[in-house]
Amino acid sequence: MSYRLMVVANEGAPLRDMAGQLGDEAQIQFFSSPNDALWELRTNPPEALLTEMELQGMSGLELAEILPNFEVPTRVVLYSANDDAARAEAEAAGVFRFLYGSIAPDELRITLKAASEAAVQAAAQQAAEEPEPEPEPEPEPPRRRRLGTSAPPPPPLPPAASSAASSSSERREFTPARVTLPSRAEREAAATSSSSSSSSASKGGLAARSRAAAARAAPAPEAKPAAPEEAPSAWRNTATNLVVTEKNINIIRSVMGQLSKDLGTQSVMLTDRAGMVLVEVGTASNLPMMIVLPLLSTGFSTTGEVARQLREEDATSVYIHEGVNIDLYCFDVMQRFLLVLVFNKKVASSKIGAVWINAKRSIRELREAFDK
Incomplete structure (x- = not known):
């Protein structure tokens, strides 16, 4: 099964000839501009990217550093003809494999095949981690009533509703309540208790008014002036207060x-x-x-x-x-x-x-x- 390969190399570079020997194993796209390659990678990422170190406008290492920000599964194989010092930087940038010097066609074929398989596995793992949307509940189908059958009776009403319904439908007989007047002795005792309570209430009200007048006459306590807040420094620049000032x-x-x-x-x-x-x-x-x-x-x-x-x-x-x-x-x-x-x-x-x-x-x- 063939895989998609993008080759970024200068015109006439040996890397183009080495990639051309892969035959039908890979569908190859050649780019001489790393910027054009990046635009293509954003919209149509391949499984593997083969790039050389020295490019026009940026290095292959810088291209490899930009690629992870696009969140694509493409794996990068970086090639340098005469500079092995960039191996550590390439590994730190997440390059899949760093190739140096003269390489055999079989070695290049095996490396690119492994890079494409790693990209496929990464894409499958990413798809598996994404949660599937929950299916929406299907609406219940309407119930059909057979011909010749009567509709089911309505549910019984609660007691309050049933009593209200029965009172509205049936007119009940009205019976006036029986009223009993108090005796003369009971009326005199009630009048005596109400007069005593009113006099005590008047005394309590007079005492309350006297206390309120005394409170108004007393001088109010002096309020202490609030301590002035310390003014923040005009040029303070902390981790939580990053501002554009006249100094910067x-x-x-x-x-x-x-x-x-x-x-x-x-x-x-x-x-x-x-x-x-x-x-x-x-x-x-x-x-x-x-x-x-x-x-x-x-x-x-x-x-x-x-x-x-x-x-x-x-x-x-x-x-x-x-x-x-x-x-x-x-x-x-x-x-x-x-x-x-x-x-x-x-x-x-x-x-x-x-x-x-x-x-x-x-x-x-x-x-x-x-x-x-």
Whole structure:
């Protein structure tokens, strides 16, 4: 059974000839640009990726570091013709196998076959871990009554309802109650007790009014002035209070300006978690960013919570929009800010690999600026 293989190598590189000897075992796609390969990987990931170290625009090692963020099961085989020093870095980046120097065709065939099988197993395991949606309960079919049969009698009414129904249907006879008047001696005793209670109540009311008047005449205790709260430092910058201040805004603007210059963006924005713009380099006035930015912040609130639950303090989340006229990238910065990059494709097209590498560098520099 054949598998899909993507080969990223420069034009005329020996790696292309070695991959071409696989025959019908693999369906091969060749790319000379790592950025074009990344766009294809996002939408149609293969089982195995074979790339060399030296590429145009980025190295094969950087390509391998970007790939896990796409959450695809593709396994990477990295090849270097004359540099074995990158083996440790390749293993740390999660590369499936690192090949060095001259390799036999059988060794390459066995390695790529093992990589494709590992990708298939990873995809199957991921599919098995996803919970299946519970089926919706089927509605009960309506009961049909046979012809010639009478409908079932209605359920009996509760006692209160049955008594009300019977009283409304049947008119009962009215019998007036018998009234007995008290005697003269009983009326005189009741009058005596009511007069004594009223006099005691009047005395109690007079005493209460006297006490209230005395309380009003007494001077009120002086209220002690509240101790003044200690004013927070204007430049305090702790782990829970990361802010853009006059001290770090110039550094932040310099970092964002260098990022815009390197990538040719239309606008680079640093926003808070609610989507409010804090610093902007360039302009995106022709776009409805007042609507787009809050939508991006809503989506990143979920990814931030996922990172917190996984106890990932240095995680990187990214949103990518590839359009006909506009490309937009949004990166999470320390789970406190959003770094938004806007590209006008009529002026400069974005390259996902270059965007990823330069944005990661800028995020590190922004973190250092906030720590100062």
